Amino acid sequence: MLFPLLAEISGNLQIALAAVAIPLGIGIIGYKAVESVGRNPGASTKILVQSIIGMAFAEAIIFFVIFLGS
Numbered sequence: 001m002l003f004p005l006l007a008e009i010s011g012n013l014q015i016a017l018a019a020v021a022i023p024l025g026i027g028i029i030g031y032k033a034v035e036s037v038g039r040n041p042g043a044s045t046k047i048l049v050q051s052i053i054g055m056a057f058a059e060a061i062i063f064f065v066i067f068l069g070s
Contacts, residue, residue: 018065036056 033051037044 017067018062022058022062028049029054029058 029051033047036047040047
């Protein structure tokens with residue numbers, strides 16, 4: 001009785017974990033970007049570019065998980 005239920009749950013488990021982890025990762029990237037701009041305001045443009053690229057890569061992971069996982 002438990003094994004069929006676990007098989008149904010584990011079928012979409014990677015999508016659920018990615019849907020939870022990716023926004024957390026993007027939030028951490030944004031937090032660290034704001035923190036580093038506060039420490040060094042002169043490098044704000046370089047930090048902004050790097051943080052946007054990092055957020056785009058983190059967001060791209062969810063698309064790979066959705067399209068390849070299902």
